[in-house]
Amino acid sequence: MAYQGSTKEEALNIIDLPRLRAAVQRDTEAGAFGYVDGGSSDEQVLHDNETAFRHYQLIPRMLQNISAPDLSTTLLDIPLSMPVIAAPIAAHGLMHENGERVTVRGVGAAGTIFSLSTYGNSRIADVAASSPDTSKFFQLYMSRDDEFNQYLLDEAVQNGYKAIILTADATLGGYREADIINNFAFPLPMENLAAFSNAAGSGEGLGISEIYARAKQDLALSDITKVKQMANGLPVFVKGIQDPDDALAAIAAGADGIWVSNHGGRELNGAPASIDTLAAVAKAVNHRVPVVFDSGIRRGEDVAKAIALGADVVALGRPMLWGLNQGGAAGVQSVYEHLAEELKIVMQLTGSHTVAELQHAKIIDAKF
Numbered sequence: 001m002a003y004q005g006s007t008k009e010e011a012l013n014i015i016d017l018p019r020l021r022a023a024v025q026r027d028t029e030a031g032a033f034g035y036v037d038g039g040s041s042d043e044q045v046l047h048d049n050e051t052a053f054r055h056y057q058l059i060p061r062m063l064q065n066i067s068a069p070d071l072s073t074t075l076l077d078i079p080l081s082m083p084v085i086a087a088p089i090a091a092h093g094l095m096h097e098n099g100e101r102v103t104v105r106g107v108g109a110a111g112t113i114f115s116l117s118t119y120g121n122s123r124i125a126d127v128a129a130s131s132p133d134t135s136k137f138f139q140l141y142m143s144r145d146d147e148f149n150q151y152l153l154d155e156a157v158q159n160g161y162k163a164i165i166l167t168a169d170a171t172l173g174g175y176r177e178a179d180i181i182n183n184f185a186f187p188l189p190m191e192n193l194a195a196f197s198n199a200a201g202s203g204e205g206l207g208i209s210e211i212y213a214r215a216k217q218d219l220a221l222s223d224i225t226k227v228k229q230m231a232n233g234l235p236v237f238v239k240g241i242q243d244p245d246d247a248l249a250a251i252a253a254g255a256d257g258i259w260v261s262n263h264g265g266r267e268l269n270g271a272p273a274s275i276d277t278l279a280a281v282a283k284a285v286n287h288r289v290p291v292v293f294d295s296g297i298r299r300g301e302d303v304a305k306a307i308a309l310g311a312d313v314v315a316l317g318r319p320m321l322w323g324l325n326q327g328g329a330a331g332v333q334s335v336y337e338h339l340a341e342e343l344k345i346v347m348q349l350t351g352s353h354t355v356a357e358l359q360h361a362k363i364i365d366a367k368f
Contacts, residue, residue, distance in 0.1 A: 003029070003187035005097040009328035011232035014338040018297050024095070032094040033184035034214030036321055039265035045273065046265030050295030059362035061351030065158035067112060069347035070189045071340055073355040075290055075313050076163060076235055076257075078135045081111030082340045083307055083355050085146060087264075087294045087315035088239075090164055093121030093188045095325040099129040103324050106332025108134030109256030110340075114313070115139055115165060116310070118152060119203065121213060123191040128159035138249070139165040147228075151196050153231040164231050165259065168250075168326065169240020171217040173208045174267040186211075221253040228254060237292060240267075242277040244284035251288055258285050259292040263313040264317050275306060282310020300342025307355065308363040 006027065014020065025033050041044025055216035070083040086107045093099035100114075107114040108131045108183050113123040116127050118141040156164065178184075185205050193312065194202035203211055215225070228236050235256035240263060241247045247258045260281050262274045274295030280290050293311035297303060298319060306314045316339070323335035352358040 003032070003094075004201040005093050005095055005099070006325045006328070007097055007364055009330055011330045012323060012327045012334035014334055017082060017319040017335060017338065018320065020021050020319065020326060020335075024322045024325045025233075027187060028095070032187070034178035034182045035091070035184050036089075036318065038176055038177055038178030039269070040267055041269035042177070043265060043269070045262060045271055046116065048273040049262065049265050049275070050298055051285050053260035053296060053302045053305055054366060055075060055367035056201075056275070056309070057364050057366050058301065058304060058346065058350050059364065060349050061362070064351030066348050066351060066353050069344050070354045071343060071347070075113065075292075078113060079185070080313065082112065082336070082343065083311075083313040083338060084297075084303055084319055084339055084343075085113040085292070085313055085315050085356075086115050087261075088115035088117040088137070088167075089317055089319040089321060090117045090180060091117035091186060091188065092192070092321065092324060093122055094111075096118050096328055097319045098328075100121075101128050102329045103320065103332055104134050106323070106329035107131075107320075107336070109329065109333040110336035112336065113137060113162070113201075114344065116161075117141070119190045121188050121191060123195055124152070124155040124161070125159050126191070128325045132160075136161045137163045137165050137237070139167055140227060141170065142166050142219060142227070144216050145214075148196050148231050149227075152192060153227070155192075157212050157232045157234060159169075163235040163237060163257070164227055165237045165239050166227050167239045168219055169261060169267055170212065171215050171219050174263075174269065175211045176208065178268065179207060184208075206303075207246070220251055224250060224253045224255050233364065234333065237290075240275070241281055242272065243279050245280045245286050251285065255289065257290045257292060259294070260311070260317075261294045264295050275309070278306060278311060285310075300339055300344075303344040304341060304352075304358060304361065305363060307358045308352045308361040312359075347353055
């Protein structure tokens with residue numbers, strides 16, 4: 001029987017984002033939910049990504065003459081309605097029948113940037129056509145096959161994508177027990193693979209470890225410049241940075257942005273929570289290039305804490321797909337709008353009129 005993603009299209013009345021997860025689990029086939037939801041090994045880092053936010057405490061400020069915080073900001077001079085963009089995630093078709101072509105419309109309606117994965121269920125050109133006015137980034141899982149890399153990057157350039165996200169933290173997959181338990185194989189083609197005649201299949205019927213086996217596992221600093229050249233000079237973010245030395249090396253090698261992430265807890269188990277690495281990386285970067293943060297964002301206060309610890313914007317992952325599953329494009333938009341409402345409250349209570357002021361909000365680490 002052919003796999004069937006959600007067909008829902010409706011705005012959502014959201015109390016909080018974590019509550020959406022139970023509805024998605026109820027409505028989604030076990031293997032597909034396990035792939036989207038799961039992490040590596042015993043999922044310690046997956047859970048730490050969320051719980052680590054709790055030991056950071058924002059200091060409330062009084063008498064700051066603020067009634068209407070301004071959430072707008074920019075990234076690479078792209079105007080954003082809020083400091084939250086879409087993280088690149090594979091296989092949106094597991095959550096909704098039209099996959100990324102629907103997600104991009106919801107992200108665009110929310111006034112922010114959509115990021116498309118190499119391993120999406122929709123082609124680069126089709127996502128662009130689905131929402132022409134939405135700013136888009138393309139995430140490259142660099143292949144061993146440079147013809148394929150060039151094909152993908154040409155498609156991104158020709159279809160108006162604004163930047164390339166070079167994924168550095170997933171040259172191979174972490175040990176994902178949920179996928180093993182569910183014997184999960186992708187039930188849908190990855191259309192960017194399918195469209196390239198020399199690609200060894202579309203990914204349909206394969207597990208994630210088999211997909212990663214095609215990736216360039218000897219990724220090096222020199223690949224940053226190589227990708228920029230192949231992408232006709234588009235800015236390149238290096239995604240997966242968790243060490244200040246790696247951030248500095250990437251910038252010296254030509255990176256136009258640093259993306260702090262532990263791949264949502266899906267790679268090295270036993271590593272730090274992503275938020276616990278942010279401040280040191282941001283301090284090392286010292287505003288040379290933009291810093292994007294992801295992994296574990298579930299509430300508006302999480303966004304605020306990441307900004308206060310040095311991120312310029314954060315990227316939203318799994319909760320965006322929860323909204324996609326439960327409400328299509330309108331559901332995705334609802335997720336971003338809910339985060340914005342929570343963030344407004346936090347900004348007002350911390351005395352932050354703007355995102356720039358939020359970057360200087362007082363925050364303490366109560367862990368020690």
